[in-house]
Amino acid sequence: MSQTAIISGVHNTKVGEVPGSTCMSLHTEAALGALEDAGLKLSDIDGVICAYALSENYPMLSSAFCEYVGAEPNFNAGLHGGGATGAMMVMQAAALVKSGTCRHVLCVTGDNRLTGMTRDKAVAALTEFGHPQFEQPYGISIPAAYALVAQRYLHETGATLEHLAALSVSHRAHAAMHPDAHMTKPITMDDVANARVISSPLRLLDCCLISDGGAALVVSAGDTRADLKKRPVTVLGAGQGHTHEHIVAAPSLIDFGCRTASARAFAAAGVKTDDIDVAEIYDSFTITLLIELESIGFFEKGTAGEAALNGELTHGGRLPCNTHGGLLSFGHSGAAGGMFHVVEAVRQLRGEADTRQVADAELAFVHGDGGILSAHCSLILGRA
Amino acid sequence: MTGKPTPTPNADTSPFWEACNEDRLIVQTCRSCGHVQFYPRALCVKCESRDLNWRDAKPEGTVHSCTVVHRAPTPAFKEDAPYVLALIDLDDGFRMMMNVINCPPESVAIGMPVRIVFEDREGQKLPQAEPSANA
Structure with a gap:
């Protein structure tokens, strides 16, 4: 029988303002937490994948992390897929254990973007965003790029700002049920509508947070499950889709690589959208999630917003989504942002999500996207 | 000095930016398949040909x-x-x-x-x- 890939341990640090944290302290805390959750030691790890950080300069962050914790794995690599990185790490690690290259792969992310960025570093990071010749001279920003997507989406589908706002409100309510979340104060539809405009039609509460935080997980070979502390979660399918990096070069403003990525993941797992019990889908902006829900096939084009308004995306609804509060309210710490979605999916499948628990969750869908809906990776995870 | 970014032309893009300086908009086209592409590149992203051309847009x-x-x-x-x-x-x-x-x-x-x-x-x-x- 061929080897399966399982997620054997997960952990997230406290998210939000974490005074005194550094990129490396968040990596270490997240990694040790995931190992403890799995019942493994650092010496069991033979593969390490890290991402990147803005708050500290590590040209080879994964090597720096291994050096710091004293790990000498037989596979070590950095992965840069923006918000898709977390899901991509799982896909890559799954391939490593399935091929027999590794037994236990530690995937680690973390950044203290809230307290660790000097003004100069923050401005420099913003200045670098966009195509240097064909976007930057026009004053592009990340919210403005997503606003271009939002404006076109609203124009073509007739969706409303209320639809976007419903997502902000439900995400905040979910975050209030998570002990580690960044923003837990309830918000109303009026709060969203009255927040200041960042780039029309997107207002402040349509945008993700900037947080300190870290998250890590261990992907293990399926035949190690007897050595593990907890019931593992199986990686049933994974897929990627890539169409562009810069929004000026995107083939469409309302349909993206999430369609291909999810189709590949569903095909690999042999399941359909209707089979999914809980979904953790990238939500850098409210519009990101709305478009992905439709491109992935959970809802018909132009109907996800109405579903959000009707409570279909929360507990008891058709597709409980971002049960931890997502990037909008749980928090966003660089590559860890997308990893939080994976961690939450695993907890849901293990039945460890306390008051956030989706009853009888057996099959979870996770999706990350990086850039401006540019790089996509989908995962189907199941109770082992 | 506005401090706003200015484009730094490279081998792919300098004809485009030189034309702009003459108040002309030009675009890269593929001689092989006719594809019109922006931004300018070293190959046609539709047919992979490197036989590219510029024309007034x-x-x-x-x-x-x-x-x-x-x-x-x-x-x-x-x-x-x-x-x-x-x-x-x-x-x-x-x-x-x-x-x-x-x-x-x-x-x-x-x-x-x-x-x-x-x-x-x-x-x-x-x-x-x-x-x-x-x-």
Whole structure:
């Protein structure tokens, strides 16, 4: 029988303002937490994948992390897929254990973007965003790029700002049920509508947070499950889709690589959208999630917003989504942002999500996207 | 000195930027399959041919999407906010990012016809859009 890939341990640090944290302290805390959750030691790890950080300069962050914790794995690599990185790490690690290259792969992310960025570093990071010749001279920003997507989406589908706002409100309510979340104060539809405009039609509460935080997980070979502390979660399918990096070069403003990525993941797992019990889908902006829900096939084009308004995306609804509060309210710490979605999916499948628990969750869908809906990776995870 | 970014032309793009300095919009086309592509590259992304050519493009288009940026990304753009960032579909079949200028930001809408004008930025001219109605 061929080897399966399982997620054997997960952990997230406290998210939000974490005074005194550094990129490396968040990596270490997240990694040790995931190992403890799995019942493994650092010496069991033979593969390490890290991402990147803005708050500290590590040209080879994964090597720096291994050096710091004293790990000498037989596979070590950095992965840069923006918000898709977390899901991509799982896909890559799954391939490593399935091929027999590794037994236990530690995937680690973390950044203290809230307290660790000097003004100069923050401005420099913003200045670098966009195509240097064909976007930057026009004053592009990340919210403005997503606003271009939002404006076109609203124009073509007739969706409303209320639809976007419903997502902000439900995400905040979910975050209030998570002990580690960044923003837990309830918000109303009026709060969203009255927040200041960042780039029309997107207002402040349509945008993700900037947080300190870290998250890590261990992907293990399926035949190690007897050595593990907890019931593992199986990686049933994974897929990627890539169409562009810069929004000026995107083939469409309302349909993206999430369609291909999810189709590949569903095909690999042999399941359909209707089979999914809980979904953790990238939500850098409210519009990101709305478009992905439709491109992935959970809802018909132009109907996800109405579903959000009707409570279909929360507990008891058709597709409980971002049960931890997502990037909008749980928090966003660089590559860890997308990893939080994976961690939450695993907890849901293990039945460890306390008051956030989706009853009888057996099959979870996770999706990350990086850039401006540019790089996509989908995962189907199941109770082992 | 505005502090705003200016393009640094490279081997792929210098003909484009030189034409801008002569108030001309040109576009890269594939001699092999006829594909019109923006931004300029070393190969045709449709047929992989490296036999590429330049031709004059009609300096007119339509707003495909637009946003009014209230929060400028860097100090250099602060003075301009609120300003319009737009994706413009040129009549010749390619898409560019530009600001829509010389009009109230709230008057810009999807589907609005625009024409291309050139803004001088520290010695390099940049294509920009203004409402066709301004002409």
